[in-house]
Amino acid sequence: MTKTALVLSGGGAKGAFQFAAEKYAREVKGYRWDIISGVSVGALNATMLAMHKYVRLQEIWQHISNDQVYTGKMNVWAILRLLFGAKSIYGNAPLWQMIEREIELDQIETDLRIGSVSLRTGEYVLFRPSDPDFKRALLASTAIPIIWPPTHVSDAYPDMVDGGVRNISPLGDVLDDDPDEVVVINCGPRTPALAGKPLRNALEIGMAALEVAMDEIFVTDLREFVRINLNVLEAAEQNVILHNEAGKPYKYYRCAIIEPDEPLGDTLDFSEAATMRRMQAGWEKAKEVLG
Numbered sequence: 253m254t255k256t257a258l259v260l261s262g263g264g265a266k267g268a269f270q271f272a273a274e275k276y277a278r279e280v281k282g283y284r285w286d287i288i289s290g291v292s293v294g295a296l297n298a299t300m301l302a303m304h305k306y307v308r309l310q311e312i313w314q315h316i317s318n319d320q321v322y323t324g325k326m327n328v329w330a331i332l333r334l335l336f337g338a339k340s341i342y343g344n345a346p347l348w349q350m351i352e353r354e355i356e357l358d359q360i361e362t363d364l365r366i367g368s369v370s371l372r373t374g375e376y377v378l379f380r381p382s383d384p385d386f387k388r389a390l391l392a393s394t395a396i397p398i399i400w401p402p403t404h405v406s407d408a409y410p411d412m413v414d415g416g417v418r419n420i421s422p423l424g425d426v427l428d429d430d431p432d433e434v435v436v437i438n439c440g441p442r443t444p445a446l447a448g449k450p451l452r453n454a455l456e457i458g459m460a461a462l463e464v465a466m467d468e469i470f471v472t473d474l475r476e477f478v479r480i481n482l483n484v485l486e487a488a489e490q491n492v493i494l495h496n497e498a499g500k501p502y503k504y505y506r507c508a509i510i511e512p513d514e515p516l517g518d519t520l521d522f523s524e525a526a527t528m529r530r531m532q533a534g535w536e537k538a539k540e541v542l543g
Contacts, residue, residue, distance in 0.1 A: 257431035258285045258301070259423055262292025262416030263439025264396065264519035265321075268527045270297055270437045271313050272534030273510045275306070277435060281542050287363045289425035291415030293439070295366035295393040299355055302364040302381075308354065313531065318522045321347050322400065339401040342520075348391050355390065357381050365425050367415030368392040371402055377409060378425055385409075399520070423477050430503055437534075438511040442471055474509065481505055510534075510541045 260270055270293070277283040290298030300309040323343040360381045368389055369376050379389040385406045392403035392412035402411040415422065426434065480494075484502045487494050494502045516530050 254433060255286045255429070255431045256283060256433045256435070257287040257289070257426035257429070258283075258298070259426060259434060259436045260288070260290035260294030260298050261436075261438040261440075262294055262414060263516070264293055265316075265522045265526065266439035266516040266519060266530055267293030267297055268313050268316075268530035269439055269512060269516055269534035269537075270294060271309060272531040273437045273538035274301065275310070276535050276538035277510075277542055278306075280539070283435065285362055287365075287426045287429055287431060289365045289367070289422045290393075291367045291422050292394050292396070294422075294437075295390055295415065296351075298364060298366060299360070299381075299390060302362040303356060303359040304361055305354070305359075312350075312354070313527060316522045316527055317524070318520070319346065320350065321522055322520070342399055344391065344395065344400040347394065351387050351390055355387055357386060363429075365422075366390060366393050367422050367425060368395075368403075368405070368409075368412040369415055370409060371397075371411040371413055376415065377412070396519070423473055427477075427505070431505065433506040434508075436474070436507070436509045436511075437538075438474075438509070439516060441512050441514060442474070478507075481507060508541055510538050512537060 258274065260267075260274075263270070274297070278285075285301065288298045288302050290296070297309065300306075300312075321344070323345060324341060364381055366379050366389065367376055368379065377389075379386055379393075383389065388403060388405040389409070389412070392405050392409075393415045395401065395403050395413045396416075397413050402413050404410050405412050423434070423436065480502060481504060484494055484504045488504065496502060512533055516533065517526055
């Protein structure tokens, strides 16, 4: 039996693209996921998919709005709060309420893993539904630094933030399980785009810099994965087996990478118009890639 893994990147509000692309893969092409990994918004989508809450996930994305995700505004008061010790510009209490309301750990049926990063150690930490405080870890995986405050998952894992800081596309979280096929859904184009408008303030500058850094992590990881995958295939054609540093034979994975051709806009824009545009782009791109 074929083992299929789904890998979901971060991207905030751009996760609507991811939702629609996965929906096409599952409903039109018949994909079934044996393993799902995700970071940031990909962790949220992954957890809903692992519970098989497909209809509810669609309802959430169709009716999402900024005030269902975060509180606060970028203004002079927000800057003053930062100067006097605030840990973030926005609050994520509405998102935490959504996680508490929607996530039912006993309904998770698919092998699921999500990632978060410790600001104390720089370590990327993988969490599974069986781990204590999994819901807190899920919130931590979405906590973009400066935008939202770090999350205290537990005494062992304080000050945890967005898993995309180190692992924007968590391929490694599924490859150790030797899937036969991997589907990666990324929320941004592989080639960085020039800014479409001037950056007006420190928040926009910081967000742009963070996205550039996170995109580079993804591109590097993906480039290395594709390179090794092709080398393994070419070696096999010559009856040669390649091994990693630990002596384990490399395996060739069938792989589909679904990503937008153009940037999908503001990470914090959960408006209806932006969400509908991203969902349409995700559906069309999955159709193009998967046939």
